[in-house]
Amino acid sequence: MNVVLLPGDGVGPEVMAEARKALDALELGIAWTDVPWGSAWWAEHGTMMPADAIDVLRGHDAILMGAVGDPAVPDDEALWGLILKIRQELDLWVNVRPARLLEGIPGPLAGRAPHDVDMVFVRENSEGEYAGVGGRVHRGFGHDVAIESSVFTRRGCERVIRYAFGMASARKGVLVNATKSNASRFGFPFWDEIVAEVGAEFPGVVVDRMLVDALSARLIRDPGSVDVVVASNLFGDILTDIAAALQGGMGMAASANLSPGGGVPALFEPVHGSAPDIAGRGIANPVGAIWSAALMLEQLGAGEGSRRLMDALETVCRRGPRTRDVGGTATTAEVGDAVVAALAAQP
Numbered sequence: 001m002n003v004v005l006l007p008g009d010g011v012g013p014e015v016m017a018e019a020r021k022a023l024d025a026l027e028l029g030i031a032w033t034d035v036p037w038g039s040a041w042w043a044e045h046g047t048m049m050p051a052d053a054i055d056v057l058r059g060h061d062a063i064l065m066g067a068v069g070d071p072a073v074p075d076d077e078a079l080w081g082l083i084l085k086i087r088q089e090l091d092l093w094v095n096v097r098p099a100r101l102l103e104g105i106p107g108p109l110a111g112r113a114p115h116d117v118d119m120v121f122v123r124e125n126s127e128g129e130y131a132g133v134g135g136r137v138h139r140g141f142g143h144d145v146a147i148e149s150s151v152f153t154r155r156g157c158e159r160v161i162r163y164a165f166g167m168a169s170a171r172k173g174v175l176v177n178a179t180k181s182n183a184s185r186f187g188f189p190f191w192d193e194i195v196a197e198v199g200a201e202f203p204g205v206v207v208d209r210m211l212v213d214a215l216s217a218r219l220i221r222d223p224g225s226v227d228v229v230v231a232s233n234l235f236g237d238i239l240t241d242i243a244a245a246l247q248g249g250m251g252m253a254a255s256a257n258l259s260p261g262g263g264v265p266a267l268f269e270p271v272h273g274s275a276p277d278i279a280g281r282g283i284a285n286p287v288g289a290i291w292s293a294a295l296m297l298e299q300l301g302a303g304e305g306s307r308r309l310m311d312a313l314e315t316v317c318r319r320g321p322r323t324r325d326v327g328g329t330a331t332t333a334e335v336g337d338a339v340v341a342a343l344a345a346q347p
């Protein structure tokens with residue numbers, strides 16, 4: 001397995017060091033390629049990554065990324081110069097985010113059992129509201145106008161919706177379809193049409209149609225009633241931050257950016273950003289990063305290694321040590337070391 005490690009900025013390198021430590025402890029023969037792209041690269045070269053970056057990535061089996069972003073770098077550079085560029089060039093069209101409240105981790109909803117939060121979000125990752133289509137017009141005439149258009153293509157919707165149906169059918173047979181079809185006149189009604197069409201291929205899956213605002217409330221009130229959710233790019237972005245909070249915070253959440261059947265490396269990353277407020281202190285929670293590494297192993301066909309890693313991670317969350325964002329006092333490295341120890345203690 002040839003894996004690109006892109007630690008990035010802020011707490012990215014801190015949490016990625018622990019993910020790498022855990023993967024190396026599994027002794028699966030991973031060959032690492034370290035790339036120093038991100039804000040430091042930008043400060044030196046004026047771009048977030050070199051011109052041949054996409055070719056470098058294509059030559060590997062997977063990409064494990066920390067976080068990219070720095071207060072000194074404009075968002076537009078960080079996003080369109082690296083994250084969105086990689087997603088678009090490699091056509092990583094689906095973002096999969098499991099959200100599970102692990103035993104031992106304090107969730108924000110008092111009195112809820114861990115099994116109440118166990119969901120998977122399937123987010124469209126290539127178009128929709130983040131297509132980057134629009135512009136600023138009439139500037140300087142006292143009529144400043146900004147236009148930001150959503151793009152919903154049949155191909156783009158169909159593939160992510162079909163993927164979500166597959167996920168729902170492998171789990172509980174219920175797919176929550178999150179849209180805003182009453183207020184949106186074109187995009188979401190079209191999306192709903194495709195959900196109905198693709199749904200005909202999955203007679204065993206029940207579609208639960210929800211408006212995104214009502215779903216947001218339901219995620220807080222009754223998270224146990226939600227299993228698999230399919231959503232557009234923007235709605236998926238927002239819903240998965242709610243889900244990250246439900247599973248104990250940003251440091252806990254993992255994600256996979258995939259192009260199923262596309263023959264390109266998939267990208268795995270914790271959901272959190274570079275967290276400049278806590279960077280450099282060794283206190284970032286590495287669980288989301290290590291969980292992302294487990295998702296990577298699963299996708300690379302190393303199912304046994306993935307299960308072992310998740311098992312070790314869950315053992316550590318249950319018994320501690322834990323970082324302070326989830327109620328503990330441990331450092332990032334102490335949590336990573338505990339995961340390695342839990343791996344070694346496995347039968």
Ligand code: ATP
Pocket residue numbers: 011015067068069070250251252271272273274275276277278283284285286325
């Ligand atoms: P970016 O612009 O890179 O996304 P951000 O500050 O907007 O950065 P995050 O980096 O996700 O967003 O941080 C949001 C909050 O969550 C911050 O208070 C941060 O300290 C906290 N946080 C993020 N990641 C972790 C982590 N791994 N462990 C502990 N706290 C974290």
Ligand code: MG
Pocket residue numbers: 273
């Ligand atoms: Mg952020």
